[in-house]
Amino acid sequence: MKKIIIIFLVAFTFQFNAQDAKPVFKDGEAQIVEAFSDKTKWIRHDLWVETTFDTDGDGKMDRMHVDVTRPAQTENGLKLPVVYESSPYYAGVASGGKELFWNVKHELGEKVAEPTRSNVQRRGKRPIISNSQIKTWVPRGYIVVHSSSPGTGLSDGAPTVGGDNESLAPKAVIDWLNGRAKGYKERTGTEEVKAFWATGKVGMTGTSYNGTIPLAAATTGVEGLEAIIPVAPNTSYYHYYRSNGLVRSPGGYLGEDIDVLYDFIHSGKEENRARNNKVVRDTELANGMDRASGDYNDFWAGRDYINDMKPMKAALLMSHGFNDWNVMPEHSYRIYKKASEMGLPTQVYYHQNGHGGPPPIKMMNRWFTKYLHGIDNGVENDAKAWIVRENDKRNEPTAYDNYPNPAxxxxxxxxxxxxxxxxxxxxxxxxxxxxxxxxxxxxxxxxxxxxxxxxxxxxxxxxxxxxxxxxxxxxxxxxxxxxxxxxxxxxxxxxxxxxxxxxxxxxxxxxxxxxxxxxxxxxxxxxxxxxxxxxxxxxxxxxxxxxxxxxxxxxxxxxxxxxxxxxxxxxxxxxxxxxxxxxxxxxxxxxxxxxxxxxxxxx
CATH class of the missing domain: 2.60.120.260 (Galactose-binding domain-like)
Incomplete structure (x- = not known):
């Protein structure tokens, strides 16, 4: 009988502790909590967040498809901060060969035929949009949210490849997490979904295009976006497709241009594609990109996030590889430099390899612990620059006072x-x-x-x-x-x-x-x-x-x-x-x- 009582008390205590589990911190970092780590207990659901724009021309505000992964304890009153990643890639991309890219064998300034246009077949099933970030952050006491960017997946709208809607879409999701925007259970439904489990503090991260979107959101100055960790982000589409007036492709993608990227990600509603292609790709992009001269113009200025940084308040931890010849290291450096000049909390992590490569988990953990959980861990007093020296391991960067080296x-x-x-x-x-x-x-x-x-x-x-x-x-x-x-x-x-x-x-x-x-x-x-x-x-x-x-x-x-x-x-x-x-x-x-x-x- 005593054994039965002991077993019952142990089980009851474990259940009670699991229900009352809270984030744990040690040495300024959020620790893995056993009660948050059982993925069979995670709550996963999706919804649509209403935005403030209509880019597919149907007379209704576009809605962004959002998924949520959260510990079971959040159903019973626990509120946690959010790690949020958004992407145009989650639902799949175009497939094909060189015919999808511009012909590059011609004289400078010569006009040539457009590349072959492609259609993207959407992939994925509700409610899961992506599994990225989940295993890292949910066990450490965060909720993970994903969203498909405009005109991709089950999100309404049109992709604009750096247009304003790609900044306002993640802003709307952050507004919803703070109770300022409406979320709905279905794409065209009226039953609302509330983010009752969120503290309102949000951190964003992601790599490449997924790293661009955190910066895009931060330039809106949206309340609640406390910290961003962009990894190899494209911060200017001019710098991505041009160099000092020259038509120049990103490494590995000879002949790509902004209209090719539009086709590559356009996985949204099939019935909207013809209209989106006409209005966005064949008009806005075609008239603005000026592939003949390669000159900088208002079109490119509108897709350069350094021009939109005045409202930005989020703490910035930037990451990039010095041998990234796809999204080249100038993309991170120019934004890091500007954010530092603005007096924002900033750090930069550089490694010697190619595209991608986030900071070590310790750096990211300290960043989010400080700015999302509010733990005073002194991260703002850490070295400003962390550089992986030649032949060193990526998780063993060398600390410097700043980048460039002040000496x-x-x-x-x-x-x-x-x-x-x-x-x-x-x-x-x-x-x-x-x-x-x-x-x-x-x-x-x-x-x-x-x-x-x-x-x-x-x-x-x-x-x-x-x-x-x-x-x-x-x-x-x-x-x-x-x-x-x-x-x-x-x-x-x-x-x-x-x-x-x-x-x-x-x-x-x-x-x-x-x-x-x-x-x-x-x-x-x-x-x-x-x-x-x-x-x-x-x-x-x-x-x-x-x-x-x-x-x-x-x-x-x-x-x-x-x-x-x-x-x-x-x-x-x-x-x-x-x-x-x-x-x-x-x-x-x-x-x-x-x-x-x-x-x-x-x-």
Whole structure:
């Protein structure tokens, strides 16, 4: 009898404790709570949140499809904060080959036929939109919410690829979580759903497009969005599809443009697609994207989130890879820099790999613990910048006071002749004289050009061999004075480390420090390009992608100048000549320790 009573008391106590479970914190982090971890007890349901816009033209406010995953205890009075991710990808994307992308084999400025258009077949079943974030955050005392962005999945509306509705949609969901917007049990129904289980404090995260949406929501200044952790976010569609006036594809997606991405994600109602295509893709996007000139305009300015940041209040933890050549590292850096200037709580995490890669769970946990649970863990006093050093593990970043490294100073270098072999980079301007010419030929990859000892398809200038490591941190810039044999020419510039690493496990990116591209026609302005006069020299200054990299002793830092980049640019007929005036061309590299450190390394 005593055993039965003991068993009953244990079972009763466990049930009571499970019902009364609350978040637990240790060392400033939310801990996994056993009572929240049993996924068979999680409550999962979906609903539609009404927005303030009608982008599918049916005369009704668009409704966003939302799912919720929460611990069972929230049904009995426990209120928890929300980790929220939104995406255009949850319901599937277009399938197909190169025919879905723009043809890139043509002269700059030449108009070509549109790519083949595609339809997306929606996938997924209610009530689950996605399982992302759930295993990480629900056991730690959070509710996880997902939503499909406008015109995707079971959400109403039209995708606009950076238009205002893609900011207002997550705002509406956050408003609903705070009792300021209406949620409904069905897409066209009237039975309301209340978020009685939410504290009203929301954090957003996600990668790539899913990382763009947290920033988009934050720019609305919506009350309740306390913190965001964007991972490799696209923060400007101009910077994604153009570079300094040049039509330039994201790495791995040669020929993609904003209308292609629209087709790729448009998984919403089939009956709305024809109307959406006509109004959005074939009118707004087609008239604004200006694939012929590549110039910056009002269309692109409206899809650049840095222009909308004034209302932003959310604490920002940014994450990116320095070798992300899809969504390039400038996307995070420009927003991090602006948010810091605005006085917002900010941290940045960089690693040395490619696309994606969130901060370590410890960093994310501390961020959300502070700003969603309100635990005073001092995260705002942690180091501002966390950088994974070469060959270190991603969860073991090195702390720095900021990014760029405050000890970095600009070092200007001059070009010494050497074509068609290899010239020099020097701190002295004495030998930077003469002109050197390359011949465009997209048949040769940038990697092959960098390794060639002798070629007339690129110009290459290298530093003396480093006797000590050199730490680059920040945004290199180039001022180039050049002339073309045609009215338009691709201009590609790379910083590389040589000699080229060999071996089975060596990644191509091990030798690529950073990259940059530009259209010489935009030498005066990004908003207005003019055809070049054949043979006339023009001076243009532009940035490379941000970087933080230690170039090991025994290597040389090289500047490579070439024309068409067969992984990124349009590919005109080979033969265009690009001539560089060495005396009017310099490269500026931010180096920790400045000129003294570089002199010491090459002395």
């Amino acid at each position: 970095a100073q600009n070092v200007t270098m001059f070009l010494n002749s050497g074509a068609p072999k290899i010239g020099g980079l020097s701190l002295e301007n004495n030998n930077a004289k003469g002109k050197e010419t390359l011949v465009d030929n997209h048949s040769f990859s940038s990697e092959a050009l960098a390794q060639a000892e002798h070629t007339n398809h690129r110009l290459l200038y290298v530093s003396p061999i480093l006797k000590e490591d050199v730490h680059i941190s920040g945004v290199p810039t180039i001022t180039i004075k050049a002339a073309s044999s045609k009215e338009a020419v691709n201009l590609s510039v790379y910083l590389v480390s040589l000699p080229w690493n060999k071996g089975r496990r060596v990644k191509i990116t091990d030798n690529i420090i950073t990259r940059g591209w530009a259209d010489l026609q935009n030498y005066k302005s990004l908003t207005e390009s003019k055809p070049l006069k054949v043979g006339k020299f023009y001076e243009m200054t532009f940035d490379f992608q941000p970087d933080d990299q230690i170039i090991k002793k025994g290597q040389q830092i090289g500047l490579m100048i070439f024309s068409s980049d067969n992984n990124y640019t349009l590919l005109p007929e080979p033969g265009t000549e690009l001539t560089v005036d060495l005396e009017g061309t310099t490269i500026t590299i931010p180096i920790v320790g400045g000129v003294d450190a570089f002199k010491k390394a090459i002395d």
